[in-house]
Amino acid sequence: MAGLGSEKQEVDEQPWKVLEFYSGIGGMRYSLMKAGVNAKVVEAFDINDKANDVYQHNFGHRPYQGNIQSLTAADLDSYGAHAWLLSPPCQPYTRQGLQKHSGDARAFSFLKILELIPHTSQPPSMLFVENVVGFEKSDTHTKLIEILEKTNFVIQEFILSPLQFGVPYSRPRYFCLAKRKPSCFQNHFLNNKLLWSPIPLFGHDDTTVANEHDQSQENWDRLLQSCEPVQKFLEFKNHSNQSDTESGCLDTTHVSTEAFGDLEKNDKGNELVGSSLDQYFVPLSLIERWGSAMDIVYPDSKRCCCFTKSYYRYVKGTGSLLATVQPKKKGKSSPLKEQCLRFFTPREVANLHSFPEDFHFPQQISLRQRYALLGNSLSIAVVAPLLQYLFAEPLVQQMQIFPSNDAYTHN
Numbered sequence: 001m002a003g004l005g006s007e008k009q010e011v012d013e014q015p016w017k018v019l020e021f022y023s024g025i026g027g028m029r030y031s032l033m034k035a036g037v038n039a040k041v042v043e044a045f046d047i048n049d050k051a052n053d054v055y056q057h058n059f060g061h062r063p064y065q066g067n068i069q070s071l072t073a074a075d076l077d078s079y080g081a082h083a084w085l086l087s088p089p090c091q092p093y094t095r096q097g098l099q100k101h102s103g104d105a106r107a108f109s110f111l112k113i114l115e116l117i118p119h120t121s122q123p124p125s126m127l128f129v130e131n132v133v134g135f136e137k138s139d140t141h142t143k144l145i146e147i148l149e150k151t152n153f154v155i156q157e158f159i160l161s162p163l164q165f166g167v168p169y170s171r172p173r174y175f176c177l178a179k180r181k182p183s184c185f186q187n188h189f190l191n192n193k194l195l196w197s198p199i200p201l202f203g204h205d206d207t208t209v210a211n212e213h214d215q216s217q218e219n220w221d222r223l224l225q226s227c228e229p230v231q232k233f234l235e236f237k238n239h240s241n242q243s244d245t246e247s248g249c250l251d252t253t254h255v256s257t258e259a260f261g262d263l264e265k266n267d268k269g270n271e272l273v274g275s276s277l278d279q280y281f282v283p284l285s286l287i288e289r290w291g292s293a294m295d296i297v298y299p300d301s302k303r304c305c306c307f308t309k310s311y312y313r314y315v316k317g318t319g320s321l322l323a324t325v326q327p328k329k330k331g332k333s334s335p336l337k338e339q340c341l342r343f344f345t346p347r348e349v350a351n352l353h354s355f356p357e358d359f360h361f362p363q364q365i366s367l368r369q370r371y372a373l374l375g376n377s378l379s380i381a382v383v384a385p386l387l388q389y390l391f392a393e394p395l396v397q398q399m400q401i402f403p404s405n406d407a408y409t410h411n
């Protein structure tokens, strides 16, 4: 054996092998890249061919297109993966859904994968699960924790939002991080805790954060003030201030109805995505009908609402709309039809999800499909530091695995 140092270096360069379940448009993979983790996605899995088109367009690899429910323990063993990243469908646990939890057919594939863990000859060393807030109260969550404890994992859970990472975007999500013993977390005193603060991710070992869940107005105000303005995330920034006499808005009724009616269609009848801003203006008829239920933000706002997969199809409760003319007095006291309301573009939603600039949709993906895929995806600003924390190897862990100072290996 050459000097221990050189062998350690050589072995350390082996990337962690990762499986990306429910890969969608690759939010987990981008987060892994952003985290700077030395990892290789050895396979991604998704049943949706449109999502797989986008994934392939950006990563040059088409995910395994099939039902995750049909994978076997032998299939999973064949990848020899160290980490499993999972973002299963969230409809079984959303407030809008029927909350059937594990009884919902969309939860079956996730339960099946969990049940396979004890049957694999090489279970993963690390596991990461993302889902909606509410999942932590479901019977699927109970099952997840039961299986992870039985298979020797230590667990830390988080509920975090991009607002806590300087992004003016409210999308709180549940995360489960698990490491199989003898692996351990840097802050082991946070094991089996549900945390609402990102502080442990930044290397602080402050024990008080374990109980911190400060929902006070002051805390929210402080958080929002530390965020960038929405303006920084826009691709079209041509908003104006309202003049005293007339709104700075052109005839948006005309622009929007025309634009909505005239969208070019491809041979399957899906509208093609042009580069014009016109297609994003909200028709006057929708403003008149739904104006009071819309969430409206301004370029200088420090918060916008979660974009769901139904954004652009519906205006109520699916995400914020942008007022492109800043009225003297913000809000609904100023006539909405003079504020030139528009949808955020898919690129702007991707920006708020912290997707990199080189992320693109292939031409054949329609506008609605783009919003649907983005609405299903995740915030890289939140997931990247969580993955960094998950993959970090505390010194004590290396000592536990290799008490006699053996060379460290992932295998």
Ligand SMILES: C[S@@+](CC[C@H](N)C(=O)[O-])C[C@H]1O[C@@H](n2cnc3c(N)ncnc32)[C@H](O)[C@@H]1O
Residues within 6 Å of the ligand: 022, 023, 024, 025, 026, 027, 028, 045, 046, 047, 048, 051, 066, 067, 068, 069, 087, 088, 089, 090, 109, 373, 376, 377, 378
């Ligand atoms: C919440 S989204 C995850 C999105 C992903 N994290 C991203 O960044 O885009 C869930 C994904 O799981 C896929 N999916 C749902 N059920 C599946 C199943 N049984 N087998 C394979 N993929 C499934 C959906 O097509 C969808 O893309």
